[in-house]
Amino acid sequence: MPRATADLLTPALLVDVDRARRNLARMQEYCTGHRLALRPHVKTHKLPLFAREQLARGAAGITCQKLGEAEVMVDAGCDDILLSYEVVGERNLLRLGALARRCRLATIADSRAVVDGLAWAAARAGVDLPVLVDGDAGYGRTGIAAPHDAVALAEAVASTPGLRFAGLFTYPTLSGTRDWLRQALQGLARSGLAAPVVSSGGTPGALATHEVPEITELRVGTYIYNDRTMVRRGAAAPEDCALSVLATVISAHAADRVILDAGSKALTSDLVQHEAALGHGDVLGYPGALVGRLYEEHAVCDMRACAALPRVGDRVRVVPNHACAAVNLYDEVALVRGDEVLDILPVAARGRSR
Numbered sequence: 354m355p356r357a358t359a360d361l362l363t364p365a366l367l368v369d370v371d372r373a374r375r376n377l378a379r380m381q382e383y384c385t386g387h388r389l390a391l392r393p394h395v396k397t398h399k400l401p402l403f404a405r406e407q408l409a410r411g412a413a414g415i416t417c418q419k420l421g422e423a424e425v426m427v428d429a430g431c432d433d434i435l436l437s438y439e440v441v442g443e444r445n446l447l448r449l450g451a452l453a454r455r456c457r458l459a460t461i462a463d464s465r466a467v468v469d470g471l472a473w474a475a476a477r478a479g480v481d482l483p484v485l486v487d488g489d490a491g492y493g494r495t496g497i498a499a500p501h502d503a504v505a506l507a508e509a510v511a512s513t514p515g516l517r518f519a520g521l522f523t524y525p526t527l528s529g530t531r532d533w534l535r536q537a538l539q540g541l542a543r544s545g546l547a548a549p550v551v552s553s554g555g556t557p558g559a560l561a562t563h564e565v566p567e568i569t570e571l572r573v574g575t576y577i578y579n580d581r582t583m584v585r586r587g588a589a590a591p592e593d594c595a596l597s598v599l600a601t602v603i604s605a606h607a608a609d610r611v612i613l614d615a616g617s618k619a620l621t622s623d624l625v626q627h628e629a630a631l632g633h634g635d636v637l638g639y640p641g642a643l644v645g646r647l648y649e650e651h652a653v654c655d656m657r658a659c660a661a662l663p664r665v666g667d668r669v670r671v672v673p674n675h676a677c678a679a680v681n682l683y684d685e686v687a688l689v690r691g692d693e694v695l696d697i698l699p700v701a702a703r704g705r706s707r
């Protein structure tokens with residue numbers, strides 16, 4: 354195993370373990386201090402090592418987005434999982450039932466069709482399945498927009514054999530979340546239903562979760578590594594970024610431009626709502642460098658604002674825009690402290706998007 358980052362082939366995914374652990378400790382401390390259950394989303398790191406560490410630090414369980422991620426984490430010994438995704442289709446429902454026999458599994462629903470599928474899966478597997486009703490407080494992705502419709506679905510869950518109404522779910526926490534939750538909780542109370550769990554998430558607003566006291570559980574993923582987007586949104590400082598892509602300068606003909614061996618297959622072309630003009634990452638040590646154009650295997654960096662340029666063969670670290678998407682591109686991650694490589698781990702749940 355390479356002992357130094359200089360010995361790694363590039364592009365390589367690096368995790369500064371001390372920063373990652375500091376991020377884990379801070380979020381757990383926040384949740385413990387505010388009596389919030391922390392249910393970290395493993396979609397960011399995709400590593401059994403960090404999932405186990407999150408649990409050992411006090412997390413109530415983990416969150417997985419896809420069945421494939423959950424299967425990897427159950428194999429790794431995680432036994433309390435929220436699957437934060439609407440499961441649809443017979444083959445997926447059979448997998449869900451099989452998982453529910455192997456761990457404490459809960460999932461979400463935002464329609465009768467999903468509830469009917471879950472009921473079928475629970476009956477086939479012979480399990481009782483906790484289901485949270487997914488509400489949309491303004492994000493416009495999944496979830497039920499009208500609180501009274503969410504209450505109606507909760508009633509349907511509660512009266513379906515094999516299913517148990519476990520509470521409310523929303524993502525991310527927005528300015529309208531509190532109102533949405535209040536109305537839904539009042540409606541549930543009128544129907545004689547309790548919501549033991551009110552789960553919400555997202556790293557950008559995580560540290561203000563206590564301002565929505567209805568929320569009992571925080572699902573955060575990106576906080577372990579952070580990324581350029583979190584820094585831009587003010588949710589992290591540059592020194593909180595634990596993830597970077599190690600890249601080599603492979604060409605530098607112009608006085609104001611260098612080319613890295615890390616393109617869209619190494620950094621992703623995910624702009625996360627930034628404009629293309631803001632670039633694809635931060636080149637550490639070269640403030641003002643703009644990772645402007647990405648090809649599959651090339652990054653064209655505009656260095657006009659930089660005092661000095663790296664030379665061909667030099668290596669640089671690039672903090673990507675979106676940690677979760679970048680991690681998904683790598684078979685392996687190097688855990689590092691400075692330039693020392695402490696370990697190289699397979700990204701076990703990488704590519705488990707089904």
Ligand SMILES: Cc1ncc(COP(=O)(O)O)c(C=O)c1O
Pocket residue numbers: 394397437524553554555556557572573574575576
């Ligand atoms: C449903 C759900 N919950 C929680 C999260 C965690 O959000 P973040 O990575 O911002 O912490 C995500 C991220 O995409 C998500 O989709």
